[in-house]
Amino acid sequence: MEKKKNKKATVIIISIFIVLILTILISYAYFTTELNGTEGIVKVGELELVLDETSEGISIDNAIGISDSEGLSLDGSTFKLINNGSKSVDYTIYLDDNTIEETDTRIDDKYLKYNLNKNGSDSGATLLTRIGSNPNRILDSGTIEGKSTNEYSLSLWITDEVDGNYSGQVFSGKLRVEVSQERDKSISTVLLENIPEENLYDDGTDTFITGEEPDNYIWYSGKLWRAVLVNNEEKTVKLVTQWNISAISYDNDSSAFEGSYMEGWLNDTSVDGFLYNLREPDKFIVMDAKWNATENDTNIGNITRPSNEGTITTSAVGLLNMYEYQTSYRGTSLSNGYLNNGLSWWTLTPSSSSIQYIYRNGSPTNGNYYGNNGIRPSVVLKSSVKIASGNGTKENPYRLEGDNDTNLSGTKLNTRYSGEYISFGNDENNLYRIVSHETEGLTKITSAEPLKNSGDFLTTTFGSNNIFSNTNTVGRFLNGEFLTNYLGDTYNNMVEDNTIWYLGTVGSGSSYKLAKYTDIDMTNTTTNTIAKVGLLRLGELMSGQFDKYENNSYFWLLNPYNSTYAIATGDIGVSANVGVWASHAIKPTFNLKSNIIISSGDGTLQNPFQIELAS
DSSP states (O other): OOOOSOOOOOOOOOOEEEEEEEEETTEEEEEEEEOSSSOEEEEETTEEEEEOTTOOOOOOTTOSSBOHHHHHTSOOEEEEEEEOSSSOEEEEEEEEEOOOOTTOOBOOGGGEEEEEEETTEEOOSEEGGGGOSTTOOEEEEEEEOTTEEEEEEEEEEEBTTSOOOOTTOBOOEEEEEEEESSOOOBHHHHHHHHSOGGGEEEOSSEEEEOSSSOSOEEEETTEEEEEEEEETTTOOEEEEESSOOEEEESOSSOOOSTTSHHHHHHTOOSTTOTTTTSSOHHHHBOTTEEEEOOOOOOOTTSOOOOOTTSOEEEESOBOOOHHHHHHHTTTSOTTTSTTOOSSOEEEEEEETTEEEEEOTTSOEEEEOTTSEEEEOOEEEEOTTOBEEEOOSSSSSOEEETTSOOOOOTTOBGGGSOTTOEEEOSSGGGOEEEEEEOOSTTOEEEEESSOOEETTEEOEEOOOSSSOOOTTSHHHHHHTTHIIIIIIHHHHHTTBOSOEEEEOOOOOTTOOGGGGTBSSTTOOSBOOEEEESSBOOOTTOTTOSOOSOGGGOOOEEEEEESSSSOEEEEOTTSOEEEEOTTSOEEOOOEEEEOTTEEEEEOOSSSSSOBEEEEOO
């Protein structure tokens, strides 16, 4: 991206106030203090919020239009959260707008980035817009144990990634800390207490979350999920992924869920399987959940709850059925309901000899089971699972206790989970996601979105035939120009030199297992080739679409469809057979070496892992 060189001189004024709110049941006490470069202390009972006496507050007079590396080198304003009591307390630290003079103009958040160092671990350069908008910008949240201290340093700067006229504009902010000493953190309680009543519907068995954009986002095991319902008796919570994790045929000769390719994919415990790659599923999810796949031909809007005596399959992972989808948009339209993600994806419900799927506009459609629609896995969280942090928004989803790791510096990347984000590569192609650990000790990653060039998706033909190699058109680009011009030496040196790429043919109605194995029993691997960089397979994790269709592009997959055609993932999340002469986008995929370690970050979109080669 070309940068404008002659930015106007700008003075940004930041005044920091600390407002500490003590929440005990329904009573609130407010305390404020202005910090003007001297030590500031706010006390509520046994808790203290302290601005370090050596800090002069946040000043960004010389932090105008600078790079992330320059921003991260700034000296921040330091403060501490001290719990002098013996009991742990929950807290959330907000950065709120403060009152400015009538003659002043407030600078837009889109120009600002920040870094929060907590107990020695950086958040990384983060756009202020990614942590919510005023008054819901959440800098940090969690639990502070008794007799312990959290130490922070906050720096703020104007990013060089955007251009604009912000001369003379002002940011005035205050830190607000909400503290609660007694709170039920079970996931069902937190969800139901924080979703407005108008977005809840109780059908007598489950309480459904409804509407256009409720705050029901959850980050678990490297993936963004939506909470769909709370079971009234068991207090379990059903989730579904926000995006399509992959796309495969439902089956080859049946619309039944039990025993289908789909049930197999969702509950696959091989090294590439969805269930295998979930974090500690025994701890988090109900492993013998009941999935109601009763046939229903009723039009959407008139579907009644399927009987518990209907077609029930017991497995750890399933899909949503049409009744659950219908109930989610109660009070709004199909196209605007929060479960319509702008992609096409399978449901659990058969209709005659077909399987119902949701089209990109939110409408239900009967589909042939041998088609390759998108997959949005669904799991049921145990009632014992608790919320560790977050507020349920997309920018700050709920984090679960036991899945909210902090201070991962020095941790090997090959111990982390499918879907987690990694800062890798340069410029606009600098974000990747973990796919799996297919090869022992290594970490397979793929670009978070297809490769771009000056904002547009880079496209290419597959080659003269549909057999991938490092000499066909797409393979030659990936193992040549991509490594040299898009990655560069620093990142190139982190990539394993030789990876096996499996080239099994997967036709209509074929099992996804044939992409890697010669048969569905997975006894032998299929034909393959060796290259440094390759593509994702049909049915592989992270081969779905992770944005609405209008923002997507078709991208190549690795496998032949037949003797002539190749396979690509479409812009609406459906995999399709395509001609090798067509031009489609590319998601570079490769293995990182076994000695890659995490230097900072928590693997979320807002704070991706920063990595380095261990010596």
